[in-house]
Structures are given as structure tokens and as C-alpha cells.
Amino acid sequence: MNSVITIDEVSVGYGMRPVQSGISVRIEKSEIFAIVGDSGSGKSTLMKAMTGLIKAQSGRILFDGKTVEERMTNGAPPFGILFQSGALWSSMTVLENVTMPMDLLDYSAPAARAALARFKLALVGLAGDEDRYPASLSGGMRKRAALARALALDPAVLFLDEPSAGLDPLSARRLDELVKTLRDGLGITVVLVTHELESLYSIADRMIFLDGEAHRPVALGSPAQLAKSADSSKVREFLARRGRMSAEQAEVIR
Amino acid sequence: MEAADDWRWGSVEAAFLARILDELRSGSRERALAGVPPELEKLLMLACASPRAAGAGATTLPGFVARVGLRARHDARGLRAFVSLLGEVVLLLPRFAMARAKVRGAEVLEVLAESSSRALVIVAVVNVLMGAILAFVGAVQLRRFGAGIYVADLVGIASVRELTPIITAIVLAGRTGASFAARIATMQGNEEVDALTTLGVSPVEFLVLPRAIALTLLMPMLYVYGCAFAIVGGLWVSASTLDISAAAYWAATRGAIGGANFAIGGLKAAVFGALVALLGCHCGLQAERSAAGVGSATTRAVVVSIVGIIALDAVFAVCANALDV
Numbered sequence: 001m002n003s004v005i006t007i008d009e010v011s012v013g014y015g016m017r018p019v020q021s022g023i024s025v026r027i028e029k030s031e032i033f034a035i036v037g038d039s040g041s042g043k044s045t046l047m048k049a050m051t052g053l054i055k056a057q058s059g060r061i062l063f064d065g066k067t068v069e070e071r072m073t074n075g076a077p078p079f080g081i082l083f084q085s086g087a088l089w090s091s092m093t094v095l096e097n098v099t100m101p102m103d104l105l106d107y108s109a110p111a112a113r114a115a116l117a118r119f120k121l122a123l124v125g126l127a128g129d130e131d132r133y134p135a136s137l138s139g140g141m142r143k144r145a146a147l148a149r150a151l152a153l154d155p156a157v158l159f160l161d162e163p164s165a166g167l168d169p170l171s172a173r174r175l176d177e178l179v180k181t182l183r184d185g186l187g188i189t190v191v192l193v194t195h196e197l198e199s200l201y202s203i204a205d206r207m208i209f210l211d212g213e214a215h216r217p218v219a220l221g222s223p224a225q226l227a228k229s230a231d232s233s234k235v236r237e238f239l240a241r242r243g244r245m246s247a248e249q250a251e252v253i254r
Numbered sequence: 255m256e257a258a259d260d261w262r263w264g265s266v267e268a269a270f271l272a273r274i275l276d277e278l279r280s281g282s283r284e285r286a287l288a289g290v291p292p293e294l295e296k297l298l299m300l301a302c303a304s305p306r307a308a309g310a311g312a313t314t315l316p317g318f319v320a321r322v323g324l325r326a327r328h329d330a331r332g333l334r335a336f337v338s339l340l341g342e343v344v345l346l347l348p349r350f351a352m353a354r355a356k357v358r359g360a361e362v363l364e365v366l367a368e369s370s371s372r373a374l375v376i377v378a379v380v381n382v383l384m385g386a387i388l389a390f391v392g393a394v395q396l397r398r399f400g401a402g403i404y405v406a407d408l409v410g411i412a413s414v415r416e417l418t419p420i421i422t423a424i425v426l427a428g429r430t431g432a433s434f435a436a437r438i439a440t441m442q443g444n445e446e447v448d449a450l451t452t453l454g455v456s457p458v459e460f461l462v463l464p465r466a467i468a469l470t471l472l473m474p475m476l477y478v479y480g481c482a483f484a485i486v487g488g489l490w491v492s493a494s495t496l497d498i499s500a501a502a503y504w505a506a507t508r509g510a511i512g513g514a515n516f517a518i519g520g521l522k523a524a525v526f527g528a529l530v531a532l533l534g535c536h537c538g539l540q541a542e543r544s545a546a547g548v549g550s551a552t553t554r555a556v557v558v559s560i561v562g563i564i565a566l567d568a569v570f571a572v573c574a575n576a577l578d579v
Contacts, residue, residue: 072454083445083449089446101453105454
């Protein structure tokens with residue numbers, strides 16, 4: 001398998017204080033890879049370092065052998081991001097939000113951009129909502145619109161920062177299914193930051209667990225495998241809560 | 255500790271008991287809790303297990319000198335970020351001139367339309383009143399020497415050269431600069447700025463440049479408009495208190511203002527416009543990602559803009575004096 005992302009002995013944090021150290025992992029093509037951990041363990045910080053929003057304190061993060069900065073100088077970034085809040089540009093319509101990355105980076109022929117954006121919006125189930133403004137959308141629709149924007153430049157990697165945060169369980173599961181369908185259909189690699197066990201079990205191929213107290217990763221593997229045989233009792237305990245969560249969520253969905 | 259079977263407790267009683275338990279060592283605590291209802295015991299153990307109750311994580315406020323130092327370091331960082339933003343805008347100007355910058359023309363026009371239409375009434379009112387006040391003050395003094403007609407010179411020169419650019423810029427700082435800061439700070443909080451950055455698009459190019467260009471173009475226009483109203487304010491008071499005719503007042507004003515004063519005022523207006531836009535955007539970009547951050551960015555934008563406008567005006571005064579214009 002080809003490694004799309006290589007993380008090599010990376011430390012991340014703010015100022016001089018590392019939040020996580022010694023992170024090394026290779027993420028394969030078309031894999032759904034989850035970054036999991038307790039609150040404040042540095043999941044989103046690692047994602048910010050991977051996407052170039054902050055600099056890693058040490059180590060290297062490579063996309064197909066090149067750093068983010070090297071990839072950016074050659075045009076479009078190698079990834080799209082679904083931010084936790086959606087981060088849609090509020091002064092633009094849904095369609096403009098999706099066409100804007102294409103306009104800014106001169107992606108594809110100008111005449112084709114609107115059609116491409118409409119296709120991406122149809123993929124996420126927002127056909128017919130193109131002219132609406134973000135403020136008039138529900139939380140789930142906003143996330144899906146942001147997902148369409150993240151797909152605007154046909155990225156090789158899709159980063160999802162807690163995609164189900166703020167969504168009801170039913171919308172969250174639908175979003176999970178959508179991510180899986182997009183991965184299968186488009187062949188993209190997905191890096192997911194989450195602490196939703198249902199998302200983890202239903203879509204993640206592998207996960208890394210960042211321990212907020214030890215300030216280092218303590219487990220790497222598939223969720224099912226780690227639930228049974230992770231060295232860290234914290235990881236086993238975290239993953240073992242799934243049954244109870246599912247029952248509660250099923251109740252909510254009912 | 256012992257409690258009667260029918261004893262009922264609330265958070266006040268629980269907090270009091272937890273405070274007593276804090277003082278005891280763990281072995282003594284268990285003995286002390288014997289006889290306490292199990293629900294309350296759980297609550298008290300929970301309170302004692304927290305780091306604060308155990309005395310861990312206690313924070314002390316830094317001393318006065320340390321706070322002054324931290325504040326100075328924070329302000330120095332802010333100043334460095336502003337200089338960096340200013341430099342980036344200057345470097346982007348040639349790209350903008352060659353239509354290669356990632357600036358949406360519609361955004362510039364939108365900012366222009368929004369900022370101008372909402373400022374027209376307040377700029378007119380403030381300048382009419384300022385012209386009238388100058389005329390009142392001048393009339394009282396100049397009438398004593400039979401030099402009432404020089405009120406036109408006073409109002410004309412003072413408003414065209416100094417007061418109209420400053421007052422119009424302050425109005426713009428309070429309205430438009432503050433709204434730039436609030437808008438961009440909100441975008442920071444909603445990760446909209448991060449969404450731009452991850453596309454490889456500079457927020458300065460996309461958000462700051464159009465606003466700076468719009469206000470640099472808008473301010474000279476508002477300045478001319480404001481000058482007209484200041485002169486009308488002066489005329490209104492002069493005609494009513496000094497019996498000066500409109501034609502005589504206008505002729506005296508035209509003679510007094512001159513091209514140099516008008517050019518200096520116009521140049522100041524353009525520079526103040528750019529300053530208000532840059533400071534508003536800078537405060538927005540530096541804002542903390544919270545609702546309180548939006549509020550403090552807005553306040554800071556207005557305060558630093560007003561101070562900046564007056565400081566720049568002083569620089570203009572020194573330069574004009576040195577150049578004898």
C-alpha cells in the first residue's frame with residue numbers, strides 16, 4: 001500500500017509546551033484514519049499541524065513525500081478540511097462557498113466551476129439549496145455544505161475535525177455513511193478527529209489514541225483490535241463503552 | 255461526624271463539610287465520614303478528590319512588575335504583527351494594480367457602498383456642527399476687532415486642513431473600523447479565516463486588502479463632502495450672527511483655503527482611511543476566538559484608531575511645517 005501521509009517523530013503544542021510528542025504513523029491511500037483521545041489531548045492540535053495551520057514543534061509531516069508548504073507552492077493544497085464549526089463563509093451563498101476555492105486557486109475552467117460545485121453539493125444531498133446562506137441552514141446541512149466545499153478541489157486527503165459535534169445521533173450517522181460513500185466512490189484518504197465511538201467503529205479502518213496525561217500516543221490499530229488487545233487499559237476502557245453508547249443513541253434515534 | 259436519620263442537606267451544608275474534610279488527612283477523613291448518609295459521603299469524597307480541594311493546581315496572580323512586563327510584551331507582539339500586516343499590504347499593492355491579487359472587485363464595491371451610505375448622515379451632521387462651533391468661537395473674538403469676515407477664513411482653513419479629515423476619520427473608525435474588527439474577529443472564531451489559510455490564500459490578501467483599498471478611496475470623497483458641510487455650518491452661523499452674505503462668505507472662504515490646504519487635507523483623509531481599515535482588520539485578526547474576543551477587538555480597534563489618527567496628524571503637522579506648506 002502507498003503511504004499518502006507520513007508523520008515522523010512529530011511533537012505538537014503551543015508555545016514551548018508540547019501537548020503530544022513522539023507521534024509516528026503512516027496513513028495509507030483510501031484509508032479512514034481516526035485520531036482519538038481524551039479532551040485536551042491534542043487531537044485537533046495534531047490536525048492543525050498536519051494541515052499547516054500551526055507548525056509542528058519537531059519532526060516531519062509529509063504528503064506524498066513533500067511538506068505541506070512544498071505542496072502549497074505548487075498550487076492547490078493536497079487536502080480539504082471540514083472544520084468543527086463548518087466554517088462556511090457567512091457572507092456567501094452555499095454555491096459561492098463551494099466555487100470560491102476554485103476561483104481563488106484558478107481550479108478548472110471558469111465556466112465549469114458552477115457545474116462542478118453543483119455536482120459536489122448534489123453528492124452531499126444539498127441539490128436545490130445552492131442559493132441559501134449558511135445562516136439559514138440546519139447544523140447538519142451546514143456540515144454537509146462544508147463537506148462539499150472541502151471536496152471542491154478534488155483533494156487526495158480529507159480532514160474531518162469532529163464532524164458529528166453538535167449533530168443529533170441520526171444526522172451524525174448519516175454523515176458517517178456519507179463520508180464512507182465518498183471514500184469508496186472517490187478513493188480519497190480520510191483523517192478523522194473524533195471521540196464519537198459510533199463513528200469510530202462504523203467508518204474508521206485504523207485509529208491512533210493520544211493520551212492527554214502521558215502526552216504521547218499509546219495505541220495504534222483498528223478499533224476492534226484495540227478494544228480487545230490494546231496495551232493501555234485506558235484505551236480498552238474507552239473503546240469498551242461502545243455498547244452502552246449505542247443503546248443510548250438508538251433510544252434517542254427511536 | 256454523625257447525622258440524624260431525618261437530616262436533609264443542601265449544597266451549603268455539603269460545602270461546609272467538604273471544607274472541614276479538606277483539613278483532614280485521608281485516614282482521618284474516612285473515620286470522620288462514618289455515619290454520614292451514603293449519598294452525601296459520595297458527594298464529599300468527590301469534592302475532596304478534585305485537584306483544587308487537594309491543594310493542587312493553585313494559581314497565583316503575577317505581581318505588578320510582572321503584569322506590566324507581560325502587557326508590554328503583548329503590546330510589542332501586537333505592534334510587530336501590525337508592521338508585518340502593513341508590509342504585506344504594501345507588497346500586495348503592485349499585484350493589485352496588475353489585477354493579479356486574489357481580491358474580489360465585488361467585495362471592494364460592497365465595502366465602499368456599505369461604509370459610505372451609512373456614514374453620510376453622521377459625517378454631515380458632525381461637520382455642520384463643527385463648522386458652526388468654529389464660527390461661533392471665531393465670531394465672538396473677531397467681532398471685537400471688526401474682523402468678522404475672517405470667520406470664513408478660520409472655518410475654511412481649520413476644517414479643510416485639520417478638523418474635517420480628523421473628525422471624518424474618527425467617525426469612520428467608530429463605525430466602519432469597528433465593524434471590520436468585529437467581522438474578522440467573528441470569522442476567526444468560526445474558523446472561516448483558517449478555512450482561507452488552508453487553501454493557501456493569505457487572509458491579508460483576501461480580507462484586509464479590499465477593505466484598505468475601499469477606505470483609502472472612500473475617505474477623500476467623504477472628506478470633500480464633510481468640508482462642504484463644515485463650510486455650510488460656518489456660513490449658517492456667520493449669516494445669522496454677523497450679517498455676512500453668502501456670496502461674501504463664499505468668496506472669503508475660496509480665497510483662504512487655497513489648493514495646498516485642500517491637497518494636504520485630501521492626502522490626510524486617504525492616509526487616515528487606510529489606517530482605520532488596517533487597524534480594524536489587524537484587531538480582528540489578533541482577536542481571541544470567543545465572544546469576549548470579538549467585543550474587545552472592536553473596542554481596541556476604535557481606541558487605537560483614534561490614537562493613531564491623532565498621532566499621524568501630528569506627524570503631518572511637523573512635516574508640513576518643515577516643508578513650509
